[in-house]
Amino acid sequence: MRYIPLTQDQRRQILKEIGVSSVEELFESIPSNLRLNQPLDLPPSLSEWAVQRLLTGLAESNADSDKSPCFLGAGAYRHYIPAVVSSLGNRQEFVTAYTPYQPEVSQGTLQALFEYQTMMTQLTGLPVSNASMYDGAMATAEAALLAFRTTKKSLLAVSRALAPGYRKTLETYTRHQEITIRELPVTPEGRTDPEAVQSVLKENPAAILIQSPNFFGVIEDLSLLSSHINNTGSMLITVVNEAVSLGILKSPGDTGADIVCGDAHSMGLPISYGGPYLGFMTVKEKFLRQIPGRVVGMTVDKDRRTGFVNTLSTREQHIRREKATSNICTNQALCATVAGIFMATLGRKGLRELAFLNMKKSAYLKQRIGSLKNCRLTFTGPTFNEFAVTLNEPVERINRKLTEKGIIGGYDLSPDYPEYPDTVLLCATELTTREHIDNLISILEDLGRVS
Amino acid sequence: MRYIPLTQDQRRQILKEIGVSSVEELFESIPSNLRLNQPLDLPPSLSEWAVQRLLTGLAESNADSDKSPCFLGAGAYRHYIPAVVSSLGNRQEFVTAYTPYQPEVSQGTLQALFEYQTMMTQLTGLPVSNASMYDGAMATAEAALLAFRTTKKSLLAVSRALAPGYRKTLETYTRHQEITIRELPVTPEGRTDPEAVQSVLKENPAAILIQSPNFFGVIEDLSLLSSHINNTGSMLITVVNEAVSLGILKSPGDTGADIVCGDAHSMGLPISYGGPYLGFMTVKEKFLRQIPGRVVGMTVDKDRRTGFVNTLSTREQHIRREKATSNICTNQALCATVAGIFMATLGRKGLRELAFLNMKKSAYLKQRIGSLKNCRLTFTGPTFNEFAVTLNEPVERINRKLTEKGIIGGYDLSPDYPEYPDTVLLCATELTTREHIDNLISILEDLGRVS
Amino acid sequence: MRTNKNAGFFPGAQGLILEEPLIFELSVPGRTGYSIPEDDLPDLPESVMPSGNLMRDDIPGMPEVSEVDIVRHYTRLSTWNYSIDHGFYPLGSCTMKYNPKVNDRTVSLPGFANLHPLVPPKHAQGALRLMHELGEYLKEISGLDAITLQPSAGAQGELTGMLMIKAYHESRGDRDRSIVLIPDSAHGTNPASCTVAGFTTKTLTSGNDGCIDLEELQSQLNDHVAAIMLTNPNTLGIFEKNACRIARMVHDAGGLIYMDGANLNALMGIVKPGQLGADILHINLHKTFSTPHGGGGPGSGPVAVNAALEPFLPIPRVIRTDDTFAWDYDKPMSIGQMHNFYGNFGVLVRAYTYIRSMGAAGLREAAETAVINANYIRVKLREHYQIAYDRICMHECIFNDLNQQKFGVSTLDIAKRLMDYGFHPPTIYFPLIVKGALMIEPTETESIETIDQFIRAMIEIDRETKSQPDLLHQAPIRTKRKRLDETLAARNPILRWTPDLNFPSQPD
């Protein structure tokens, strides 16, 4: 086997040196009646070429969103990945290293993560970042758990416009934690109802959890909401699912969030059927020792030269075991490294320009949609790069027709939100060309004429 | 511009430090009437994304031989490139390094080339290898020049079965060197006529130049030819265009060659529309100081630790100028590095197995072709992974029909060799599946029935 | 360079490496390294875009660098990492095996990389088939009946499993089972996951043989016990010889068996965990199935279960009808979702590629070779280092520093000194029940020649322990940074750069 260097000759020799007569002897502690005496029922080993052909075949039976115009967002955002990002992110020194438990031989990963942390704090406006979580949904669940741990309260108010997958994951994570989740309704603007926020605050919740841009693409008025929450003893958790928006939207930290969490996959990671993505979390200074997950800190070596280590590990499972702030161990370090490269590449101006272009593409699409007779914008609130549209027939039907034209349509909101029937979430990013948009519009127009 | 770090502010500042008031002043030595006062007429700068789309479009309008069955060889041989070979060959430390003029910071490239040289000597059976030439055609021309330099004779006898592109390049390189080229005819076996060799030897040529497997895919009987040449004072130059064949064919060195040269692109390089490929040359010990091109040697450092340097540079243009053994400077070092990785990966057994499989695939195709009524094998000699077939209609017509079925047919021999009308060179490698072959056969069969 | 195969030679050496400041320190106002796709739209009226107090004008502190700055910065950083592509990583419990390069190729195929998670399943048949088949393979390997591929790492697999155990007992009206028994040798994630799942944990003190003490177990079993969470082979590298007996005891007491499958590399093709009585098993694809560790992730922690637990698996689940695949969300007893989508799909592609490359025989050969290599190290080093449990081990073996402590040399010193010899240190001070543990897992992908080098380095360090212990306290001396002050980092946390940051040191 090409991955196993021990030759048959060596194997015999080594077994002798170990002092056993056969490899079976090494497995004698396993009850012999349980030991398999026939091979596993798996397909036979393939040559590298055959394996590559097989996988190529599987891959080609999927829709490549780079080949067909695609209006799906809803939690997975397509953006251009600069060549430097893939090239550097594929450096095997980053890819095949272990968690940096031994900092002296891991300064590369550690400095890259320290820089990632820094950039996440700059982007989100809160001063402490961890070095990644599994994904945005899990990060959101962990943020809620943090709020409970620190406030010792048991109510959580969650916007109905939180991504359904986040909501479901949050529920799974908190089910056995004596927590009540209260849903906050949405206004016709498509925003979390500020009055509902005010009223739930009377019940002294641990936290209010708001996504912005929310699942409908609408940018929440976080300043307004936080002005209500401020000084109530409840925390504001802001969720960001489309990290690219932070290039142009006021940072959640600046609008009063105590915790910002979400997913930053859209900064340099392929959409890759939903993962690996990049859960992130930033918190206020006072939650420094409460944040879950790995954190990299700056220190010095014996010669007093600057270096980096994993730190604050007394929060973590390997030290605190059942009392840890989280059970997370392996996280998404490489994704954080890649996002760091992405952010550094675009930088101060590029991130802004990219966000602006997303906003503009989507505004153009929205404007054109607005002019169609058979569609109407579901909400009136301001949006970033996606928005909801109510059609006059089921989304599935429209999407099927688009598929026939080689277009991947938007996300059907209605199953998750029955109150918005025939409603689709359309996303346009910098990769959506004017031609894609004009094409979509003319197809929708035609459909309107036919139906 | 993303590749130019000097900002406008810095530019102003630096110009001041240089002591000029504008960048134009730096160009004052160029006559002002010649200096361009308008931009070059080039298409506008594109974003990385646009450039990638543009190039993807260009690439997709070409035939991807990985997608369509392809029976072309004739000097460019498709083989599987193991993932390790591309992964390591793409390490930017190899890719973006300069020629190792400064050995202390170039030991990686130097050791890799030293190992490449070693493997080429093992494969070809001659003890001295250079570190690459531009391509097989140029290496062959350089081999001829070496023979003239050392024998001081002026006649070169070249097999008619030498690849036409090699022949043409050889002619270009030697045109002004007072050299006569004599062509050696081919027998019905498809081999260089041994009697013609014997008779040309009477004229005391500098060298006899034989390709094996030759352009018709036929393996020459080099031992026989060299038995004639031995001790005549003429040299035997053996050309190998399909280096994979060396995994199973007797090494040219063992069959009496004085120089082995050719192209080793088929060991790990993509076919890439004909380049970059890998010219190689190995020679007998006595030509050590006559070999053209870069050569890496082993030495020691100040602490007497083993290391590597470019050596024997007194042969080279930067020292010897007009008296150099060759004008080559930049060569194909990365290609040699990659071929080295390929050879090391396949290794002693794998190279043999790969060669065997090529031979077998081609033998199967040959056997099946042999059974067709409308085709006949042009030659009777033994072949490696390609062979000539004479059809009963023009190759172009057949190939056009194959194209309609998504198959890339073989190489039409007739334009270069009018004596073999309606003759096609068909190549099968390890990437040619049984299905490809059976498919081709049944189409040819059908065509036979129709015509 | 060694001059022949038999000459002693350690890979560790020193050479030119390049220092590099923080990316923020490279920043120059106005410098750009980016390229945004062209804006192909007409100008739009400002009114159609959000504005006002929702917006920011600037992201202060973000770097402004050119493309060459980026490339050199991260290239230089990368050269400071040790990685599996550099050399041996005998990290016990981590199964740092070679990551085949073909897996990098398959995962980046455009049909996978550019596949949107929300396309209708008919546009994702290849991905769904891959997930379905990978699930089938893992079920076969684990001897269990159903599986989820959703958890993003081992710890999330544990949490998923524990939540399922909770749901299982609750579904049977067995609401008082709030305790999970965990051996003291367990990995920290085990108790931590139990807590998140709402359980209370109780520690089982291991027997002298490193295995679960049956009497101790019996004494803890009662009808509050929801499950035992055991690792097999356990973190001492020892097969829990009473696995079946334990399973019976726990099952008889109404509890379930959660098996931490982090060490599955020792068992693949040898024995199926399901046959050892496990009801639930998580599998670390980033260990046993060769997906790279990425400096700390992403991983993937599929959870296999027996039929009784199947209804509780997370949603959505891949279902197959004839030769068509789809997502099924309609599982009313499911514990719900653990991920916004389906988990770390890219990692699944790699693991699938690996299994198809290895085949059944290859996986068994891997397990056997991993165990052979560990035992070879065990017998070669036991004269020099005290071995925690001196008996045949599985895929890893554990030493301690008792011999060396006499000379004032600790496990930490030994670990750091190994770096100078060109090796990554083993896992240290874990499992907690072995004082000064040095936990060595060679895996099957290391050659005997590499292992011999490592053994010689360990013996050399033992010699240095006696001759020059101070050298060991100073180690590592060949790395870019010497021993780092972890206490300072924790006492005075600097977790990000700011323009006014006072660096803890100002060396040249």
Next chain:
Amino acid sequence: MRTNKNAGFFPGAQGLILEEPLIFELSVPGRTGYSIPEDDLPDLPESVMPSGNLMRDDIPGMPEVSEVDIVRHYTRLSTWNYSIDHGFYPLGSCTMKYNPKVNDRTVSLPGFANLHPLVPPKHAQGALRLMHELGEYLKEISGLDAITLQPSAGAQGELTGMLMIKAYHESRGDRDRSIVLIPDSAHGTNPASCTVAGFTTKTLTSGNDGCIDLEELQSQLNDHVAAIMLTNPNTLGIFEKNACRIARMVHDAGGLIYMDGANLNALMGIVKPGQLGADILHINLHKTFSTPHGGGGPGSGPVAVNAALEPFLPIPRVIRTDDTFAWDYDKPMSIGQMHNFYGNFGVLVRAYTYIRSMGAAGLREAAETAVINANYIRVKLREHYQIAYDRICMHECIFNDLNQQKFGVSTLDIAKRLMDYGFHPPTIYFPLIVKGALMIEPTETESIETIDQFIRAMIEIDRETKSQPDLLHQAPIRTKRKRLDETLAARNPILRWTPDLNFPSQPD
């Protein structure tokens, strides 16, 4: 690490690197790292395959290693190289600029990488269009009328050009023109290429200003002169101020102007070589057009010519009819082929990508910035190092070691010491007419911050020249290997490993 942007800091440092023997020393009989595609054929009778004395049974000495051995071997080797991705490469005449990563992406597109050179042109329209358009761009940049992309490097471009000059004169019956005039500052390939083309060369001694001496030129001009081969800017980094005059003189004498375009980076968008009188110009894509150098190639050396020389260009040539492209072999006056196919196509893809990324403005900015950076170094270092020609330079500037020689320190010492500071040395001892030359070409892709670091290192070395010259003789001291014995290598050539090789040294 520097703590802020203004603090002095040199990148050169030492850290852990890993030694590695020769691949042959890693070989173990029976070990495999390969995977051959499946044989899907039935058994064939032996008689259908070649056999007997045509065959070999074995390739002795070839390594037998596993995949992990290969990966570690070449990964480790790669870490011993300095490269443009590591840092500054002020190699004069080599134009070591940053190689954009997007070019790696485009060149590996399957439609390019898997394109067979002999497919009918209708299956290669994208490739042919790319070559045609690249040719058009290079013609525009050079101000010439026709082009070939076939030469594989600059030197082959020179040869191509000289052969065309030969053919040109012969076509006019002008058979006595056998002499080529070459300035003494020229690159070695220039005279070498002339020899291969069948010319005799005569050296022109440069004037005191580093330029061609017009009187000297006049005295050499006669009707045996086929051409002058000049480099502009010349290898001293100086623009040949009399370029037009020289052209007129040579043309008047019936000769042609071959311009070595290795230094085109200084001129792009500023002036067209064709307007300077060049009849033939080769272009090094691996210099000016950012294609990577690969440790010594592959490069590409297109040759642009004016209309009079067009008939002599190599075959085949890309021709365009409407919007369709094809190969034209039917050029009876062509010098023939220089390559089995069409040249280093992959390199052309990269150069095309680069030009499309840069646009006209970008190329001009590159030239301007390259010249600005060189002049900055010139003014900053001239107090410390003697400058060969103290005047405004183009893209490179040349110092010598006269100041340092007084302290026994040579150009070689300075070069080697620069490595310790983390820089690749400049080109040294070239051009030959500057004794102890240090030829520095920063290119436009280096930041002023990097250049400042380099300048500080050079100044520091000058200081060390006086204070500790012996350190400089020892340099480099931070690299994996210290100064290598080139004399030993040449005296006792060991050009390959053999099983019985006596290594020149036996260190540990």
